[in-house]
Amino acid sequence: MKKIGIGIIGLGNIGSRLYKEIISKKKDIGLKTNTNINIVAISAKNLNKKRNFKVKKNIFYKNPLDITKKSNVNIVIELIGKSDGISKKIVERSLKNKKHVITANKALISKHGDYLTSIAEKNKVNLEFEAAVGGGIPVLRTIKEGLATNKILKVYGILNGTCNYILTEMESTKDSFKSVLKKAQNLGYAEPSNPKLDLNGYDAMAKIRILSSLAFNKKISNKKVLMEGIEDIETKDIDIANQLNLRIKLLGITEVINNKLFERVHPCLVKKDTYIANVNGVMNAVILDGDPVGESVLQGEGAGPGPTSSALMSDLLSILRGNIKFPFGIPSSKRKKVFSYDQNQNFNSLYMRFEVKDKPGVLSQITKQLAKYKISIARLIQIPDSKRKTASIIIITHKSKELYSSKCLKSFKSNKNVLKNPILIRLF
Amino acid sequence: MKKIGIGIIGLGNIGSRLYKEIISKKKDIGLKTNTNINIVAISAKNLNKKRNFKVKKNIFYKNPLDITKKSNVNIVIELIGKSDGISKKIVERSLKNKKHVITANKALISKHGDYLTSIAEKNKVNLEFEAAVGGGIPVLRTIKEGLATNKILKVYGILNGTCNYILTEMESTKDSFKSVLKKAQNLGYAEPSNPKLDLNGYDAMAKIRILSSLAFNKKISNKKVLMEGIEDIETKDIDIANQLNLRIKLLGITEVINNKLFERVHPCLVKKDTYIANVNGVMNAVILDGDPVGESVLQGEGAGPGPTSSALMSDLLSILRGNIKFPFGIPSSKRKKVFSYDQNQNFNSLYMRFEVKDKPGVLSQITKQLAKYKISIARLIQIPDSKRKTASIIIITHKSKELYSSKCLKSFKSNKNVLKNPILIRLF
Numbered sequence: 001m002k003k004i005g006i007g008i009i010g011l012g013n014i015g016s017r018l019y020k021e022i023i024s025k026k027k028d029i030g031l032k033t034n035t036n037i038n039i040v041a042i043s044a045k046n047l048n049k050k051r052n053f054k055v056k057k058n059i060f061y062k063n064p065l066d067i068t069k070k071s072n073v074n075i076v077i078e079l080i081g082k083s084d085g086i087s088k089k090i091v092e093r094s095l096k097n098k099k100h101v102i103t104a105n106k107a108l109i110s111k112h113g114d115y116l117t118s119i120a121e122k123n124k125v126n127l128e129f130e131a132a133v134g135g136g137i138p139v140l141r142t143i144k145e146g147l148a149t150n151k152i153l154k155v156y157g158i159l160n161g162t163c164n165y166i167l168t169e170m171e172s173t174k175d176s177f178k179s180v181l182k183k184a185q186n187l188g189y190a191e192p193s194n195p196k197l198d199l200n201g202y203d204a205m206a207k208i209r210i211l212s213s214l215a216f217n218k219k220i221s222n223k224k225v226l227m228e229g230i231e232d233i234e235t236k237d238i239d240i241a242n243q244l245n246l247r248i249k250l251l252g253i254t255e256v257i258n259n260k261l262f263e264r265v266h267p268c269l270v271k272k273d274t275y276i277a278n279v280n281g282v283m284n285a286v287i288l289d290g291d292p293v294g295e296s297v298l299q300g301e302g303a304g305p306g307p308t309s310s311a312l313m314s315d316l317l318s319i320l321r322g323n324i325k326f327p328f329g330i331p332s333s334k335r336k337k338v339f340s341y342d343q344n345q346n347f348n349s350l351y352m353r354f355e356v357k358d359k360p361g362v363l364s365q366i367t368k369q370l371a372k373y374k375i376s377i378a379r380l381i382q383i384p385d386s387k388r389k390t391a392s393i394i395i396i397t398h399k400s401k402e403l404y405s406s407k408c409l410k411s412f413k414s415n416k417n418v419l420k421n422p423i424l425i426r427l428f
Numbered sequence: 429m430k431k432i433g434i435g436i437i438g439l440g441n442i443g444s445r446l447y448k449e450i451i452s453k454k455k456d457i458g459l460k461t462n463t464n465i466n467i468v469a470i471s472a473k474n475l476n477k478k479r480n481f482k483v484k485k486n487i488f489y490k491n492p493l494d495i496t497k498k499s500n501v502n503i504v505i506e507l508i509g510k511s512d513g514i515s516k517k518i519v520e521r522s523l524k525n526k527k528h529v530i531t532a533n534k535a536l537i538s539k540h541g542d543y544l545t546s547i548a549e550k551n552k553v554n555l556e557f558e559a560a561v562g563g564g565i566p567v568l569r570t571i572k573e574g575l576a577t578n579k580i581l582k583v584y585g586i587l588n589g590t591c592n593y594i595l596t597e598m599e600s601t602k603d604s605f606k607s608v609l610k611k612a613q614n615l616g617y618a619e620p621s622n623p624k625l626d627l628n629g630y631d632a633m634a635k636i637r638i639l640s641s642l643a644f645n646k647k648i649s650n651k652k653v654l655m656e657g658i659e660d661i662e663t664k665d666i667d668i669a670n671q672l673n674l675r676i677k678l679l680g681i682t683e684v685i686n687n688k689l690f691e692r693v694h695p696c697l698v699k700k701d702t703y704i705a706n707v708n709g710v711m712n713a714v715i716l717d718g719d720p721v722g723e724s725v726l727q728g729e730g731a732g733p734g735p736t737s738s739a740l741m742s743d744l745l746s747i748l749r750g751n752i753k754f755p756f757g758i759p760s761s762k763r764k765k766v767f768s769y770d771q772n773q774n775f776n777s778l779y780m781r782f783e784v785k786d787k788p789g790v791l792s793q794i795t796k797q798l799a800k801y802k803i804s805i806a807r808l809i810q811i812p813d814s815k816r817k818t819a820s821i822i823i824i825t826h827k828s829k830e831l832y833s834s835k836c837l838k839s840f841k842s843n844k845n846v847l848k849n850p851i852l853i854r855l856f
Contacts, residue, residue, distance in 0.1 A: 031758050031762055136724060138573070141573055142574065146569045147564075147738060148742050149449070149457060149742070149745060278703070292564075292734035292735065296564060296727065296729075297713075297725070298724075298727075299727075300722065300723065300725065301721065301722040306719070307720065307722055309720055310578055310721035313577040313578075314574050314575065323751045334459055
């Protein structure tokens, strides 16, 4: 049995769970991979933080970079997070020192994945990041192995459990975004101090960039693309969607159109009887459209210590089984650079909500403006609020060009009858 | 680049598709695995059958067993089917001659999988059978790799596309089982000559046996277990289920209860708003309940040349990447023998439908008999057919013991007021 030393850097909820998981599954892993694994080094910001297991002080390193140099460490597991700073250094140095690396860090991989991959390939070690996308759902492994020779045409899904939980709760409780966010924070579904990166679409975007590269055998794109979060969604929008037999979901979508990459993250209105509309709460789901396999769906818990450590363990086993794999499935040198699709040229049906003064002529101002930008109306609903002498005007449009619709909405800024920035949600 | 020779035995729909797939993906596969693959041997029942590609006569073998001896063949792909006879011989001899084997044959693997696995392990070659379960869904690979260290507690799902298509069509068209079956046969979703193995649950059962062994690290069970198909389901049952906000699905289920294996396949009534109730048409879906990952769902097209060849290709890549894996994830010697759970001790809520003569006293005969077998009624619906002077009596029971309910239903055989065998469907 080959002796393998593991270093774990970061002992928060996930690191702690993984630590215990590795110890309890040691025998099972030995059986499956013919190895004798041991945790030989750990590091965390605070040695004395209360944890539900005893930290062995003799393997604790105050400076995590020391672990990247230890000769008895074969695999480094980085669980600190953030795209730059210490976590990048840890991964970089570990790979250069010919250690295999496992990370759950989507910000790091989506930003520096190409660079880190080239170091891993040069040093003939693994760089694994299954836990970066889809929590416990082994979606990266499925693309790399289970669907290995398929031509993947499109990938989309619900990639952020925090947003999906908030939207689900807003619908079922009718509570406001703010109060549901607070609830999510109390339950540990949203970060207590700074939940912004989940809510504004950044987290889902990082995952989409990783999925794209893997699915389409391309370099990771760093172009600024369409990214909108759920912060502006109100219960009003959810209610109206409901009446229209629609539901609001934050989707990440990536596809190749005429050899150009079209990645985006934004709230979408989906029909209630579709599969994706019924993925609720903190669940994640990824839908892959491939040839010859057809449509494949993967669903599971998208975050939390359990699912995440399941993904980390699958990376560990992949390394222990002993074959070095290209982090993105094919050699770096063969992964093409990618041009971006001009999102302004895209056509979409739209949901628009205007909050306006309830007085004659306002509706005609709006419809006139829409006509000017070639946006044709499929459906119009006006809901007056007689107390405040305001009204909500909801418009569902026929397919309209992104360029025109964004210009059109901007044009209402100077209109004093329109009381706040109109809400726009794209139909999926 | 290592030169690898492939032999394909069986050139029906699936074999033909795979043949073309391998040729068109040769370059991509070379890139991913650093190998140079070539189809160097083929065999089929009929050389001259019309196919949509040209069969090279110089690599055609009349006797498929000759292929298992060829020194330039490294991988044999068996696509004939059936659990015994020539397909078993092909796989057996190929493994003994140190050829890797890929097969889509669930009947073979569910019956002789343990034996064939031991030969594969002894000869240090791969035996891969991803296409045997779930069509294009890489569910076996997901259990073996993506969820490798999870303790799997339960696996269930829709594993037979033919049955699921028929049930879906019966609901949407209100056509009878017979006429929908004919439609399914015309569309190629059911075998034209003998669709029995799909309809009576045998096919789903074979898949459940394979899933069980893999999920629970056990030997394949060959005990006779609860297996019922959909042949007796009538549109009447589907309509009534509909009224009760339920839907009928043929499910395969396997779990370990008190260290005993409980495998079964039978029609189930599932709530309409559940995930599994909304997997329609020829789609397959597998739900895995694991620790620490939680619930994972995999859905995709369950049959047909496209999805099946996607699964076969993933097996091919797994072999080409070069690491020999245990066919069932761990060494044969470590896979435990398994005791079966006594299905008679199981408790289930039941749907029962009695077709009776519409005359006084019949209902009381039925309810009296139920009481005798300790079956308590949760809901009763009587639908009279005044023309024929008959009635349908539908009973939903509280949880009842399997032993009693089967005895109870048998007891109606001698009752002349009960016009045919009562229908029983278990609630899930």
